[in-house]
Amino acid sequence: MNEGKRIAVVGATGRVGVPLVEVLERRGNDVVAASRATGVDVTTGEGLAEALEGVEVIVDVASGPSPDEAEATEFFTASARNLQAYGERAGVGHLVVVSIIGVDRFSSGYNAAKLKQERIAQAGPIPASVLRAAQFHEFVAELVNWSRQGDVAYMAEMVTQLVAARTVAEALAELAEGPVPDGRPVTEIGGPRPERLAGVARLLVASRGEDLRIEERSDPADPNAELYAAGALLPGPDATLAGPTYEAWLEETREGSEVALGDEAAL
Numbered sequence: 001m002n003e004g005k006r007i008a009v010v011g012a013t014g015r016v017g018v019p020l021v022e023v024l025e026r027r028g029n030d031v032v033a034a035s036r037a038t039g040v041d042v043t044t045g046e047g048l049a050e051a052l053e054g055v056e057v058i059v060d061v062a063s064g065p066s067p068d069e070a071e072a073t074e075f076f077t078a079s080a081r082n083l084q085a086y087g088e089r090a091g092v093g094h095l096v097v098v099s100i101i102g103v104d105r106f107s108s109g110y111n112a113a114k115l116k117q118e119r120i121a122q123a124g125p126i127p128a129s130v131l132r133a134a135q136f137h138e139f140v141a142e143l144v145n146w147s148r149q150g151d152v153a154y155m156a157e158m159v160t161q162l163v164a165a166r167t168v169a170e171a172l173a174e175l176a177e178g179p180v181p182d183g184r185p186v187t188e189i190g191g192p193r194p195e196r197l198a199g200v201a202r203l204l205v206a207s208r209g210e211d212l213r214i215e216e217r218s219d220p221a222d223p224n225a226e227l228y229a230a231g232a233l234l235p236g237p238d239a240t241l242a243g244p245t246y247e248a249w250l251e252e253t254r255e256g257s258e259v260a261l262g263d264e265a266a267l
Contacts, residue, residue: 003028004027005176006029007024007056007059008051008052008055008057009034010083011062011063013035014062016098016169016172017035017061020059020172022169023166034047042060043075043078045082045085049086052087054090055090057095059172060096061172062079067109067110069110072110075113076117076120077113079117080097080117080120080124083095084125088125094127095127096172097117097131098168100114101133101233102132102232102234105227106224106227106232108223122184127181127184128184129184129185130186131172131187132187132188132189133188134162134189135233136164137165137249138165140200143155143201144204144212151213152215153212153213155198155215156197157198157216159195159196160197161192161194161233162190164249171242189242191242191245192243194234198216
């Protein structure tokens with residue numbers, strides 16, 4: 001039985017932060033939900049000292065405000081330095097950082113910014129564990145909406161091993177509750193099987209009953225296009241693979257929405 005730790009979740013209102021806070025609290029931990037909404041800014045340090053009082057472990061799941069490499073780099077380097085500096089002063093014993101599978105294969109873009117975050121976090125005085133995750137199931141809808149042009153949505157030629165954000169949250173909780181690691185471990189978590197981004201986008205559109213055509217195409221202006229197509233985002237042989245598949249998750253989400261609507265109608 002977990003005795004519980006005082007754990008700060010940075011980025012607590014985000015895609016992984018919300019389920020992570022829920023998982024940690026359910027397992028008996030004292031969780032400090034740190035985000036701009038709670039008065040904590042990891043890039044300036046505002047509110048950080050107060051948030052880390054008595055904290056044993058920090059889990060950093062904050063996401064950058066922009067996909068632009070320069071802006072993302074500014075965000076992640078500042079946040080990583082601040083979490084190490086403020087965390088050391090507060091007596092924090094372990095820093096857990098969520099990252100992205102394949103960041104060490106990219107030399108530009110958002111992934112390159114995440115790699116810089118990893119290196120700063122792991123060079124600091126607090127032992128840092130990095131969990132690299134595949135792209136989330138939840139991002140597919142955002143990508144479809146963002147790339148939509150009339151009755152067509154253009155998906156990048158990408159192979160990935162999509163994983164649910166809650167599955168990643170559960171893995172992060174295990175790391176946060178576990179012992180302080182020796183060295184600076186980097187582990188990976190992905191979904192059960194490789195998927196083409198265009199293929200899962202078609203599943204999403206079909207589940208919505210939308211008259212939207214999904215087309216796969218490579219962007220010649222993207223310097224990382226060949227890496228995406230070649231499987232640079234796929235996990236390595238030692239990665240943890242965990243369900244549900246995207247198709248199963250989509251069905252669960254649809255059923256959950258129907259239940260919620262039914263409950264609301266009954267009120």
